[in-house]
Structure formats: C-alpha cells, structure tokens
Amino acid sequence: MVDTSVWVWAQRVPSLREEIVDASAANAVAICHPVLFELLYSARNPAEYADIRREYGRYHYVPVDTAVWERALDVNEEMARQGGMHHRQVRQTDLLIAAAAELAGIPVLHYDADYDRISEITGQPTQWVRPRGSL
Numbered sequence: 683m684v685d686t687s688v689w690v691w692a693q694r695v696p697s698l699r700e701e702i703v704d705a706s707a708a709n710a711v712a713i714c715h716p717v718l719f720e721l722l723y724s725a726r727n728p729a730e731y732a733d734i735r736r737e738y739g740r741y742h743y744v745p746v747d748t749a750v751w752e753r754a755l756d757v758n759e760e761m762a763r764q765g766g767m768h769h770r771q772v773r774q775t776d777l778l779i780a781a782a783a784e785l786a787g788i789p790v791l792h793y794d795a796d797y798d799r800i801s802e803i804t805g806q807p808t809q810w811v812r813p814r815g816s817l
Contacts, residue, residue, distance in 0.1 A: 683712050683713065683714065683717075683744060683779060683782065683783035683786070683788055683789070683790045683791065684702065684711055684712065684713055684717070684741075684791050685717065685776070685779055685790055685791060685792035685793070685794060685797070686717050686720040686721060686775075686779075687792050687793040687794040687811075688702070688791055688792060688793055688811045689702075689717070689721055689738075691793055691811065691812075691817050694817075695812075695817065698811060698812070701811075706740075706741065709742070711741050711742065712741060712742045712743070712744050712783075712786070712788060713738060713741050713742075713743060713744070714743060714744045714745070714746050714778070714779060714782040714783075715743065715746055716746060716775045716778045716779050716782075717738075717779060718735070718738050719775075720775060721734055721738060722734055722735060744782045744783065744786045744788070745782070746778060746782050749785055750778060750781045750782045750785055751778070751781075753781035753784065753785060754774070754777040754778045754780070754781040757777055757780070757781065757800060757803050757804060758772075758774070758777055760803050761799075761803060771796075771799055772796040772799050772800060773796055776794065776796040776797065776800065777800065780797060780800045780801075780804065780806065780808075783806065784804055784806040789806070789807035789808055789809055790806070790807075790808045790809070791808075791809050791811050792808060792809070792810065792811065793810060793811050793812060793814075793817060795814065
C-alpha cells in the first residue's frame, strides 16, 4: 500500500518517482480510497480533480469495508487505552490506510511517522520509502 506521503514526495524527487513507476509496471502498487481522497484534496479546479482521479484510477485498490473501519477503530481505541491522548497522535486517515493494508496482508510504504506508531500496536509491516528525515 503506497501512502499519500510517498505520492507527494514522488512529485518532488525524480528517483522516487522512477521507483514508483517501476513498481507500478511490475503491478506492485496498491492504494485505497482514503489515499485517493487525500490526493484529490490538492486539486485546484475541476479539470485537475478529474486528472488526478483518472491518473490514480489505474492502480489496484484495496477495499475499505466495515472490517477495515472496525480495525482502525480497534487500533485507535488501543491507543486511547495507553492514556495521554495517544489516540490523537495519528491521523484517522492513516489508521484507515494502515488497517486496509493490514487486512489485505500487504505492507505500507510511507514517509510518515504515524505508521511507526500504528505498527507499534498492530505489529504490521511498514517501510519508510527513504530514511526518516532524509527528504
């Protein structure tokens, strides 16, 4: 599962963009609708919105069904049990993306510390696309 953070950085870092293109050619790229919503947020007009939606429509989509929502809520609840407002330390969208990847049995490729916090609870595989702080 390629997180929004990777797509954003791929726009700025040519070598990362090339890696994503190569992975896509190998059919090794998946996203989910929460990622698409985040990407569409940057659209400045209807034409750009349509272009982004079309561009990202070619990837494999992991479903975000009731089981994904429940898993995201379970993980968020576990964070709340830790006290200190831990459940507010990660974005809800990242919880959904992580839950979709976890239930699909695929890792999350990211550049976002939220996934480290989530994987502390879930134990699921995540991978920084570049070393933290290097981009």
